[in-house]
Amino acid sequence: MLCGGMTDAISIARDLIRCPSVTPADAGALGVLEKLLKAAGFDVHRLSFGEPGTADIENLYARIGSLPPHITFAGHTDVVPPGDESAWTHGAFSGEIEDGFLYGRGAVDMKGGIACSVAAVLQYLAGHGGKPREDGTGSISFLITGDEEDISVNGTIKLLQWAASRGEKFDHCVLGEPSNVETLGDCIKIGRRGSQSGTLYVDGIQGHVAYPNRAANPVPDIARLIVALSEEPLDHGSAQFQASHLEFTSVDVGNPTSNVIPGQARAKFNIRFNDLHTQATLRDLIEQRLAKAAGNRIRARIVWEPSNSNVFVTKPGAFTDLAVAAIEEATGRRPELSTSGGTSDARFIASYCPVIEFGLIGQTMHQIDERASVADIERLTKIYRRILDRYFA
Numbered sequence: 446m447l448c449g450g451m452t453d454a455i456s457i458a459r460d461l462i463r464c465p466s467v468t469p470a471d472a473g474a475l476g477v478l479e480k481l482l483k484a485a486g487f488d489v490h491r492l493s494f495g496e497p498g499t500a501d502i503e504n505l506y507a508r509i510g511s512l513p514p515h516i517t518f519a520g521h522t523d524v525v526p527p528g529d530e531s532a533w534t535h536g537a538f539s540g541e542i543e544d545g546f547l548y549g550r551g552a553v554d555m556k557g558g559i560a561c562s563v564a565a566v567l568q569y570l571a572g573h574g575g576k577p578r579e580d581g582t583g584s585i586s587f588l589i590t591g592d593e594e595d596i597s598v599n600g601t602i603k604l605l606q607w608a609a610s611r612g613e614k615f616d617h618c619v620l621g622e623p624s625n626v627e628t629l630g631d632c633i634k635i636g637r638r639g640s641q642s643g644t645l646y647v648d649g650i651q652g653h654v655a656y657p658n659r660a661a662n663p664v665p666d667i668a669r670l671i672v673a674l675s676e677e678p679l680d681h682g683s684a685q686f687q688a689s690h691l692e693f694t695s696v697d698v699g700n701p702t703s704n705v706i707p708g709q710a711r712a713k714f715n716i717r718f719n720d721l722h723t724q725a726t727l728r729d730l731i732e733q734r735l736a737k738a739a740g741n742r743i744r745a746r747i748v749w750e751p752s753n754s755n756v757f758v759t760k761p762g763a764f765t766d767l768a769v770a771a772i773e774e775a776t777g778r779r780p781e782l783s784t785s786g787g788t789s790d791a792r793f794i795a796s797y798c799p800v801i802e803f804g805l806i807g808q809t810m811h812q813i814d815e816r817a818s819v820a821d822i823e824r825l826t827k828i829y830r831r832i833l834d835r836y837f838a
């Protein structure tokens with residue numbers, strides 16, 4: 446046993462959960478990893494990133510080995526707030542185990558996943574003379590941030606830039622976000638859709654409802670534009686993705702009266718888009734459709750929100766095959782390669798190397814009583830271990 450902590454996944458997960466690391470706090474979480482990885486011979490860097498108007502955030506990069514092939518395990522130790530702590534069956538930061546479940550904020554998203562990857566790597570190294578490969582080649586690293594759940598500006602983006610500036614090259618990445626829907630082994634995420642939000646504004650002329658000829662009502666006009674933009678499909682899906690879609694999420698005129706025609710109407714929308722678009726081509730497409738629907742009469746415009754959620758995909762190939770085989774061996778299930786769901790830090794990592802997401806089951810993430818099955822934590826550790834065996838074979 447290494448000094449200062451047990452090295453099995455359950456113990457590491459409990460040690461992490463007991464640090465109340467609600468973004469931006471670290472609360473000792475990265476210290477748990479630093480201690481374990483240093484004892485195993487990793488070169489560990491603790492990095493604090495910040496910028497005006499944001500809280501400084503702790504991050505960690507640790508690597509063992511200096512030659513390729515280089516596999517990196519990525520993740521975040523920050524968690525969302527517990528909500529009403531009195532509603533939890535066990536304390537949100539207690540790490541209690543009951544009826545085969547480990548309770549606590551982050552058990553699933555994603556301290557549990559990090560614990561499995563660290564335990565798998567430590568076990569793997571212990572079985573291979575402390576090195577990725579006996580001939581001295583191969584590298585394993587951890588890219589761990591404390592800034593994923595909130596605004597994500599002082600985390601993975603800056604950590605990757607820092608690593609690139611010192612010449613770090615990654616060949617492949619496994620991100621341990623909770624990718625499975627119902628059963629461990631049902632899903633590997635190989636990509637994510639992009640996300641782009643905007644607000645549609647329609648200008649009219651304010652006036653008295655009794656004299657509509659002296660006013661121009663933007664309400665029917667924005668309704669027409671909403672229908673036009675919602676009805677026409679953006680595409681019909683691609684090889685790896687479902688169809689892109691645009692959803693309006695609010696319509697507002699800010700009018701407290703019933704006798705005034707409002708001067709302006711606005712509607713917010715979000716688009717989840719696939720790899721047939723980029724943010725730029727998508728904005729052009731929507732603006733063209735808007736211009737066509739508005740014609741010369743309706744005065745409409747869109748204000749786009751800044752977004753760093755671009756689409757990415759890791760094309761199925763040798764690396765995804767290796768992960769599928771490891772998962773099938775450990776669980777008896779052949780996982781689906783999926784691109785559904787929300788965004789994650791994989792969108793940033795994808796600019797540096799192929800990345801897949803595979804972790805625990807997402808069902809209770811961000812909920813009261815977030816919990817992970819102890820058996821799944823053990824199985825996920827075994828899966829990561831088999832990924833390493835195959836990667837360095």
Ligand SMILES: [Zn+2]
Pocket residue numbers: 521554555593622623
């Ligand atoms: Zn997460």
